[in-house]
Amino acid sequence: MKLLTHNMLTSHVKGVTKGYPLIIKATEVKVNELEFNAQFVSRMIPKLEWNALIQAAEWLGRSQDLPSTLIPNYENDEEFLHKVHRILLEVEVIEGCLQCPESGREFPISKGVPNMLLIEDE
């Protein structure tokens, strides 16, 4: 699971209103190279919940001095874009779980795939 995906995932346990972002508890993380595209990164940034991304990076111990608020003119900062690219697309949680911040319900991640299925009465 890449952090770009994590940024879009939310808890949907019944009744939960503050199910985002899901807490990442990783037991295995891999870094897999992915071709960099500056345009992709700079266009993706405004679509992200930036705070959630910073939070996720912290949970993985990879804050990488990413700023907690976006700098102006980030589109032209190649070094910054590379950092964002890395954390969004190259750091992958292979094993672990995602935890709903409100209900505590844990969703396992196995072989890079989170299982978000709820049982019937959840």
Place this chain on the structure above:
Amino acid sequence: IVGCIRIHFLYCSVSGAHIMQELDEAVTIGATVPTGFEHTAAEEVQEKLEATARVSKNRGRIYFDITTDTLFKVHQLKSLDNLFVVVKDYDDYQFKTTKEEVQLDWQELAAKLPWTNALEVWKLNNSIKKRKGRRKRTNPTKSDQCGNFSTKSTDTVPSDPEELWVDLESLEVKENQRDVSSQPEDDSEEEKHSEIQDQESGVTPLKFRVTCNRAGDKHCFTSNDAARDFGGAVQEFFQWKADMTKFDVEVLLNIHNNEVVVGLALTVESLHRRNISHFGPTTLRSTLAYGMLRLCKPQVSDVIVDPMCGTGAIPLEGVMEWQNSFFLAGDNSGTAVSRSVNNIKHILKRTHDGGSSSGLPLDIVQWDLCNLPMRSSSVDIIITDMPFGKRMGSKKKNWELYPLCLREMARVCKPGTGKAVLLTQDKKCFLKALSQMEGLWRKSHTVWVNVGGLHAGVFVLKRTAVGHQDGNPGAY
């Protein structure tokens, strides 16, 4: 000259021990494409070959001119099912009114067609196919053809995610499946066949068959008649041997009212694929997945979700062509998910073997599509093949599920800019569900396609600016 052609091609072996002359001449290539996707295919041809494609009146076919040095590129196109080189085409062929006269006409025709160039292209094509070796695509097409064969599939060597699944998994057949069912190694069969030819090179005449597709109500003959009679004429002319299964040359005779196109197949039929129709609606052809993806017009940084991905046909096809978008594939079935994972691994391994070390902008999640664990308005494009069958494992029917799905998709899709491209065979149910969506979706257009012999629709929807009701995240 006629005698020369005969002898030249009588003993020509498939191995191409022959030195191939690069003609660099213009040739006309014909291609079959999923019906309804002629224009997206023409777009791809324009984009990648810079050739203008003509869409035939005979649906599901396009024609374009290339020079032979770009023939290998044609094989890399993703919209095309089967390829052939045009020997000649007539747009106003006058058929006689009795079978005997028509038969005589075929004989005359076979003798005077300009076979040479097309046969040279056919030979060149063989050497291209041998060189490729890695990838493979099979695309069973259904009969709106009244030809000799009700299903055709290609046996070229381009890549198709569907094929990989077969390589990896043991053959599993399900009803309403979207997985590929049985498939022996085409490559090895083809190689063996060529080897045999090699050994006997110079001594064995070419083997051929004629496949005829006929449409129109003014013909006094059937496609079988035409195939047989034209086949007889071809046999007499070339002194080739007719062989329905182990042929070297497949002569195509396409008759659509007064349009007649004679061609030579450049992609080979995989005969065992014919049985796939027994298993219900077929797997989603990669050409169809590709056509659907083109309809989305993926942009840089688009988030593209397939919420019922099965074994991943659509997202995998997508991620290989549009590497500047991000694909998220989900399914509720653990089996589907693990197959998708394996398919990705397989593709990654292949690209790594090819020298690239890059991963893919794709993730897989196991989820319930009626209750997506995703932030509202986070998705640019939703694209999926919507079969709801026994696979779901619950008693809910389409008429309950479709509205739930459409609502949930509307929630996650960006209002105003988002779109959905949805393939379904249950058109009635789909349209009804759509009408209940209170203006969340607007129909942009519909492409009618043929999937496994059944009429299906690819509905292209635009997400309107109407906000979804925030209320009960669980319900939708």
